[in-house]
Amino acid sequence: xxxxxxxxxxxxxxxxxxxxxxxxxxxxxxxxxxxxxxxxxxxxxxxxxxxxxxxxxxxxxxxxxxxxxxxxxxxxxxxxxxxxxxxxxxxxxxxxxxxxxxxxxxxxxxxxxxxxxxxxxxxxxxxxxxxxxxxxxxxxxxxxxxxxxxxxxxxxxxxxxxxxxxxxxxxxxxxxxxxxxxxxxxxxxxxxxxxxxxxxxxxxxxxxxxxxxxxxxxxxxxxxxxxxxxxxxxxxxxxxxxxxxxxxxxxxxxxxxxxxxxxxxxxxxxxxxxxxxxxxxxxxxxxxxxxxxxxxxxxxxxxxxxxxxxxxxxxxxxxxxxxxxxxxxxxxxxxxxxxxxxxxxxxxxxxxxxxxxxxxxxxxxxxxxxxxxxxxxxxxxxxxxxxxxxxxxxxxxxxxxxxxxxxxxxxxxxxxxxxxxxxxxxxxxxxxxxxxxxxxxxxxxxxxxxxxxxxxxxxxxxxxxxxxxxxxxxxxxxxxxxxxxxxxxxxxxxxxxxxxxx
Numbered sequence: 140x141x142x143x144x145x146x147x148x149x150x151x152x153x154x155x156x157x158x159x160x161x162x163x164x165x166x167x168x169x170x171x172x173x174x175x176x177x178x179x180x181x182x183x184x185x186x187x188x189x190x191x192x193x194x195x196x197x198x199x200x201x202x203x204x205x206x207x208x209x210x211x212x213x214x215x216x217x218x219x220x221x222x223x224x225x226x227x228x229x230x231x232x233x234x235x236x237x238x239x240x241x242x243x244x245x246x247x248x249x250x251x252x253x254x255x256x257x258x259x260x261x262x263x264x265x266x267x268x269x270x271x272x273x274x275x276x277x278x279x280x281x282x283x284x285x286x287x288x289x290x291x292x293x294x295x296x297x298x299x300x301x302x303x304x305x306x307x308x309x310x311x312x313x314x315x316x317x318x319x320x321x322x323x324x325x326x327x328x329x330x331x332x333x334x335x336x337x338x339x340x341x342x343x344x345x346x347x348x349x350x351x352x353x354x355x356x357x358x359x360x361x362x363x364x365x366x367x368x369x370x371x372x373x374x375x376x377x378x379x380x381x382x383x384x385x386x387x388x389x390x391x392x393x394x395x396x397x398x399x400x401x402x403x404x405x406x407x408x409x410x411x412x413x414x415x416x417x418x419x420x421x422x423x424x425x426x427x428x429x430x431x432x433x434x435x436x437x438x439x440x441x442x443x444x445x446x447x448x449x450x451x452x453x454x455x456x457x458x459x460x461x462x463x464x465x466x467x468x469x470x471x472x473x474x475x476x477x478x479x480x481x482x483x484x485x486x487x488x489x490x491x492x493x494x495x496x497x498x499x500x501x502x503x504x505x506x507x508x509x510x511x512x513x514x515x516x517x518x519x520x521x522x523x524x525x526x527x528x529x530x531x532x533x534x535x536x537x538x539x540x541x542x543x544x545x546x547x548x549x550x551x552x553x554x555x556x557x558x559x560x561x562x563x564x565x566x567x568x569x570x571x572x573x574x575x576x577x578x579x580x581x582x583x584x585x586x587x588x589x590x591x592x593x594x595x596x597x598x599x600x601x602x603x604x605x606x607x608x609x610x611x612x613x614x615x616x617x618x619x620x621x622x623x624x625x626x627x628x629x630x631x632x633x634x635x636x637x638x639x640x641x
Contacts, residue, residue, distance in 0.1 A: 333357040375483045420444050477512040480531030487529040488592040490542050491631045493585045495524045496571050497551050505605055507541050514600040518615050519608050521568045525631050529598055548585045590630055599624055
C-alpha cells in the first residue's frame with residue numbers, strides 16, 4: 140500500500156519519461172508501425188495541474204506548452220527511430236553554399252529592365268527634402284467657395300438661356316462662329332488610301348510606297364466604259380418655233396391654200412366624186428344669181444337668202460365649237476404644259492412678307508400657287524411671314540409677277556365671314572382689325588421681298604401645303620425642318636435686321 144500510494148503521489152522524472160517513450164517502435168514519420176498496438180498513454184505531467192483539483196489543460200492550450208527534453212533523450216530518440224534502409228537526409232539545405240546577399244547597386248543599374256522611377260526606395264536612397272511651413276491666408280477657402288458658387292450660377296444661367304433659346308427658336312443667333320468652323324483636312328484622303336502605302340503623304344516620293352504594281356493594288360488592266368447618257372442641255376433646249384410672218388405674207392399664203400383647195404374640189408366635181416355645191420347667194424348678188432325669180436317674187440327670194448345666210452353662220456359657229464377644247468381638255472392641256480415645263484428644271488423662290496393680316500392677300504397667295512402647279516408652304520408668324528414655292532420656270536415667273544407687282548400689300552380690307560374651324564381666324568395678329576380700337580390695321584409699311592431664287596435638284600415638297608400658323612420660332616423651324624429648309628427662316632430674320640441697319 141505504501142508503494143502504491145507512493146507511486147501515485149510520486150511525479151515521474153523527465154529522463155524516465157523519455158526512456159519509456161523511446162522504447163515504443165515507430166516508423167520514420169513518428170507513427171507506430173502497422174501490426175503493433177498503440178502503447179498505453181502515460182501521464183507526462185504536461186496536461187495536468189500541479190495542485191488544486193488535478194484538472195488538465197484545455198486541448199487548445201496544449202500547442203502553447205513547450206515540452207522539455209534533455210539532450211540525451213533527443214539523441215537516443217533520433218538514433219533508435221532511424222530506419223537503416225534509407226539514408227538520413229536533412230530537410231534544410233547547406234547554408235554555407237548559398238549566397239543570400241542581394242544584388243549590388245551597379246548590377247541593378249546595369250539591368251536593361253531597370254526603371255529608377257519604379258524601383259523601391261531602399262534601392263536608391265534619396266535625400267529627404269525639407270518642406271517649408273506655409274500658412275494659408277485669411278479668407279482663402281472662402282474666396283474659393285465663392286468662385287465655385289459663381290461658376291455654378293453662371294452654368295445654370297447658360298442652361299436657362301439655352302433652354303429659352305431652344306423654345307423660341309433662336310439657336311442660330313448663339314455661337315454663330317462655331318457653325319462655320321471648317322474641320323482640319325485628314326492625313327490622307329479616302330480616295331488615296333488604296334494607292335498610298337502609309338497613313339499620310341510623307342512617303343509618296345518613293346515609288347515603293349505607291350500601290351500601283353503591287354498585288355493588292357486597286358488599279359487593274361480593265362477599262363470601265365460607262366453607259367452613254369444624253370447631254371442634259373438637250374433636254375432643256377426650247378422647241379424651235381416657226382418663223383413669224385407679216386400680215387401680207389399670211390394673206391398671200393391663205394389665198395394660195397384656198398386656191399389649191401378650190402381646184403381640188405372642182406376636179407372632184409368634174410369626175411362626179413362630189414355633188415356640186417349650191418350657189419352662195421347673198422343680198423349683194425341676189426339679182427345677179429336669181430334674176431328672174433327675184434323679179435317675180437322678191438319677198439320670197441329675200442327670205443330664202445336670209446335663211447341661207449343664217450344657216451351658213453350657224454354651220455360656221457358649230458364647226459368652231461367642235462374644234463374648241465372642253466373645260467376638262469383645257470385643264471389637262473394646261474397640266475401637261477406645266478409638267479413639261481417642270482421637266483426642264485425645278486426653280487425655287489422664297490418671299491418674305493411683313494404681314495398677312497389682309498385675308499384677300501392670303502387667298503391670292505395660296506390660290507395662285509395651286510393654279511400654277513407650285514409646291515411649297517406659307518409659314519405665318521407674328522413677326523413676319525415666309526412663302527416658299529417651287530415649280531417650273533414659267534410658273535415661277537408668273538408667281539413672281541404676282542407677288543412683286545400685282546398684289547398691293549399696303550391695302551387692308553374688312554374681315555369676311557369666317558368659317559368654323561379656321562385656324563387663321565383664331566389668332567389676333569392675323570385679324571384685319573385692331574383688338575383695342577376696332578379699326579383696320581395700318582399696313583402702309585407692309586412689304587414683300589424676294590429673299591432667294593434659284594434652281595434645285597428635286598422638289599422639297601410633294602404638294603402645296605397651304606398656310607401653317609406658327610406662334611413661335613421653334614414651331615416655324617419644325618415645319619421647315621421636314622423639308623430641310625430651316626435655314627430660310629434664319630435668312631428671313633437676318634434680312635429684316637439688315638434692312639433696319641441700312
